[in-house]
Amino acid sequence: MALLSVEDLVVRFRTHEGTIHAVNGVTFELEEGERLGLVGESGCGKSVTNLAIIRLLPKPAGRIEGGRVLFDGQDLTVLPEAEVRDIRGSDIAMIFQDPMTSLNPVLTIREQMVETIQAHRKVTKAEAEKRAVELLAMVGIPKAADRLKDYPHQFSGGMRQRVMIAIALALEPKLLIADEPTTALDVTIQAQVLDLLRNLTTEQGTALVLITHDLGVVAGMTQRINVMYAGFIVETATTADLFAHPSHPYTIGLLHSVPRLDAVEGEELIPIEGRPPDMRRAPTGCPFAPRCAWRLEACWADNPGLRALSGEETVVTTGERATHRSACHNPPTAEEAAAGRPLRAGFTAAPPPSGAIDELGGTTANIDDFGGLVAAIEAEESPIEPFPSAAGLPLPPEPERRNDGI
Amino acid sequence: MIKYIVRRLIGAIPVLIGLSIILFAFVHLLPGDPATAILGQHATPERVAKMRAYLGLDLPLWQQYLMYVGGILQGDFGSSVINNQPLLKELMTRFPATIELTLGAMIYAAGVGIPLGRYAARHAQGWSDGAVTVISLVGISIPVFVLGLTLQYIFAVQLDVLPAAGRIDPRANLQIQSNFILIDSLLMGRPDLFIDGISHLILPAIALGSIPLAIIARITRASVLDVSNEDHVRTARAKGLTERRVDGRHIMRNAWLPVVTVLGIQVGGLLAGAVITETVFAWGGVGRFVVEAINNRDYLVVQNTILIFALVFLAVNLIVDILYAFLNPRIRYA
């Protein structure tokens, strides 16, 4: 039995602007100690998939609307909250993208580590602290014992992510989910943190789900890769297989849009045209169709499921012999994959059925733009943190009404 | 931390100097002849001359100013023109009443406002959140005196469950020691008087505290909502902490910061509001004293009461700043 088995997971957000189809039937498995990569463009549902696994979707908008998540044989989607809580942080741990904001700024590292240990183990504070020092030393923080009393802002970004890793591994979880753990870090620090993650998970036999949109990161870190697009897994294979024989047009697009170490001299980069689809639309047809150069007419109407490339009936879902599967009506050939475009004589991508392209491509991009704009504006707004003036007099409580005392 | 406090103290010095200049100007630059202004148009020339000498008006302005500041630094706030009592003594006997009132109002405002704001944030967008929004809108729109009179009418006149005015039953012979009725009654071993004191305090405290309550509820709600959306709260949940700990430790420890600042600001509103509340409820504190002084043209009293209120406000803000730094390590270690 696999350690983790996600079956046909469906996650939707009910918002003012309508329903967002974030995850649309994702199925995959993970063995103990296995390292899996989850790749895809921003917004394709990577984070949501994993938040759904530990049931931390943003409330009340996000909901699991279908499927199961079996962990150690238990269905996490129906488990009582208290039992899920026992699993969080102890059996399944998570590391998030931004180490600058993922730690609580007003609590010491000591408190943030000790509370995690004590939430799951009956140990004294002193014992928990001793363990915390060991952990900090393990993740390579110099003078670990002295730094326990420090606050997050006294650590650099890389050091904070090490602290996050220490907290995540504190209870020797069976599964560690790392959501873009290095995206916010400098390139040199990135490599160090990744090395650390790989070494520690290997040592402890911890299974790893590594979320990233950087193919370079997964290449050296994982044994298998799921490629996600618009809430679907569109291709899955062992890491070696995927890089050697990419099959789905989207995967091929990804590989051709970034510079590769093994690139042939003079090979040009081909960016993926267009934008991901508007997730507010219930998916019909292949989600990648508007951007796909290989698309057939069937692609507009019928969303292909994952199928073994070799056509075999029996599918191996985990491990080194995992079956290479892809969800595509018109799989590119090896030559086409290498070239990054269709090579068949006279082939052109099938046009959309009666002008629907605007519906799917054009307008959605605009709406997305606007959403991005609002998100960017909102992100800019910092929480109210009035700074007292030099004389210690309060700033005007601008967002609130004044109190003149009447 | 010490450095931070010292910096704040030094920063307050220019304000204190400016404040003293303004208050000095207040009495010494009264339109027309200050002595006449103080004594009124019909004062005899001898009284006016005496007043001029008393105020040191024959000296150059800067000397007068230095005398004024020197006096204050030695605790000499001058004397009331009306009864010639040393002002400091009079203020000292009245100040406890004002403190009792503002403290009661603050406890009510924070004690109800903060839980209300937290509750609204937890049920954000629901109908109970909407109800809290409406309550706080009405709360900030009712002036102290309108609310005070309304409460008086309902609870004292109609229902007759709480006293309408005063600090204590006039028949009670309370031995005044500290002038805090709530303390004196306990010192006397008279819990009945203590309860009587509390029952007198309830209506004025509610009247005075309702605007701060509404403002505190609003800022608490906004602050809790803001913090709840921060990444580190998700981290706390992912670590398997109980909702109780996530809320009480991780969210609130951060959400306090803006709330604390607003609490400090509200002390100013409470001090100013005490003047009106004391008038409504015949509460014998400094506020009522200053209103009487205005009507008596007792400008020294007005000047010095304002000075004391401002000093208290500055001190409270200093304390709030320190508390803020204490709660916020990013400032403490800056």
Added chain:
Amino acid sequence: MAAPAIPAGRSARPAEARASRGLWSDAFRRLLRNGPALVGLFLIALFVLTAALAPVIAPYPPLAGSLADRLQPPTAEHWMGTDMQGRDEFSRVIFGAQVSLVAGVVSVVMGVTIGGLIGALAGGIGGKVDAVLMRVVDVMLSIPGILLAIGIVAWLDRGLPQIMFAVAMVNVPIFARILRGSLLSLREADYVTASRSVGASRGRLLARHMLPNSLTPLIVAATLALATAIIDVAGLGFLGLGPPDPRTPEWGTMLTDSTKFLRQAPWLIIFPGVAIVITAIGFNLLGDGLRESLDPRMKR
């Protein structure tokens, strides 16, 4: 290896880069869709119309009454009863709107002008000027709320102009800080840097680019300040510092006069009180609505 071609950076400050006419008309449209703000507008319209049409609406003259009619409860003849002088309370409440409207508007305009000037000088010039002006503002803020106004009225003596000036001074430091704050944050904004590098003069920069964009928070604050100003004026009246002619129908003064009759004539408290509260609610609702529509970032 870099990330794949993920649609690149969302532009950082799109809202501020937009033309200011677009900002205003957008804001106006958002305001019209804001229910509470519309309620506020309605209440304010009611208040302004009452004040403007007082002589037409009021059934009786506000100053005349006969002692024979004193302290009558509300009836068909006297909707809000009569006061201790036998004057029609309804007519007095209506005429009271005039005093409140004039005093509120004048004091806020005065406060915005003086405060805005201080803030613009401080934020626009910076350096020593800024430091000195801001210390002055600190001093004014150290005397909390209406206490400053009480002191000023005590100093200048009673009278409507004095009251308006006193209430304006309460607002001055607040407006000064708001304008200075937004000027400072705008200084760094891209397009200001851009036009500076093109060589726009400092004064022009201030007048053409920075001020219009700094006005938004000031407008919101001014609307909310109207609520406080009207309450402050009534509060001064309540303390007996109102208009020198004690017969003037001023809501706060009317309340003080009625406190002695709380038992016999509670309507004399209720009606002026409700008038103040409704007016304040109107300006508070509009102020919150304006803030939400002028600044889309602002969530409540």
